[in-house]
Amino acid sequence: xxxxxxxxxxxxxxxxxxxxxxxxxxxxxxxxxxxxxxxxxxxxxxxxxxxxxxxxxxxxxxxxxxxxxxxxxxxxxxxxxxxxxxxxxxxxxxxxxxxxxxxxxxxxxxxxxxxxx
Numbered sequence: 274x275x276x277x278x279x280x281x282x283x284x285x286x287x288x289x290x291x292x293x294x295x296x297x298x299x300x301x302x303x304x305x306x307x308x309x310x311x312x313x314x315x316x317x318x319x320x321x322x323x324x325x326x327x328x329x330x331x332x333x334x335x336x337x338x339x340x341x342x343x344x345x346x347x348x349x350x351x352x353x354x355x356x357x358x359x360x361x362x363x364x365x366x367x368x369x370x371x372x373x374x375x376x377x378x379x380x381x382x383x384x385x386x387x388x389x390x
Contacts, residue, residue, distance in 0.1 A: 296325040305334050306350075313350035314338035342371055355381055363388035 300323055305316040319336030341350035351374045360370035363385045373384035 294327050298323045298325075300332075305336075307338075308345045308350075311342075311344045312353075313341040313344055315341060315350065349375065349379070351375065351379055355379065359384045359388070 300321040302319060302321040303317070305319050305321065307314040307316075316334055316336040316338050319334050321335075322333045324331050324333065339352060341352050342356055343350045351371060355374060356367050356370045359365075359374060359381055360367045363370065363373075365373075365388050369388065370384065373388050374381070377383040377387060
């Protein structure tokens with residue numbers, strides 16, 4: 274909340290009490306990973322703020338995520354752009370490209386060679 278601003282319709286005294294109850298902290302974070310069904314979002318060097326409101330902690334993550342294939346319980350995350358590149362170069366489906374990349378620990382060249390060989 275910006276200092277000196279009031280929310281329309283809110284008593285200024287109530288606003289001041291609320292400000293005292295909200296504790297914010299900027300965290301020094303290098304990476305945030307969110308695993309979703311079917312995909313993973315990776316935020317590298319995001320701005321992260323922790324807020325404690327009456328004992329309830331919430332986190333705000335600001336940054337541009339890199340979307341990766343694989344989500345909850347699906348093994349290592351592989352960048353979607355790598356999957357598309359391997360699929361295009363080897364002339365195979367994205368599912369086949371994903372499998373080859375997992376098998377080669379994400380090595381693009383090795384995955385293409387394996388699929389074309």
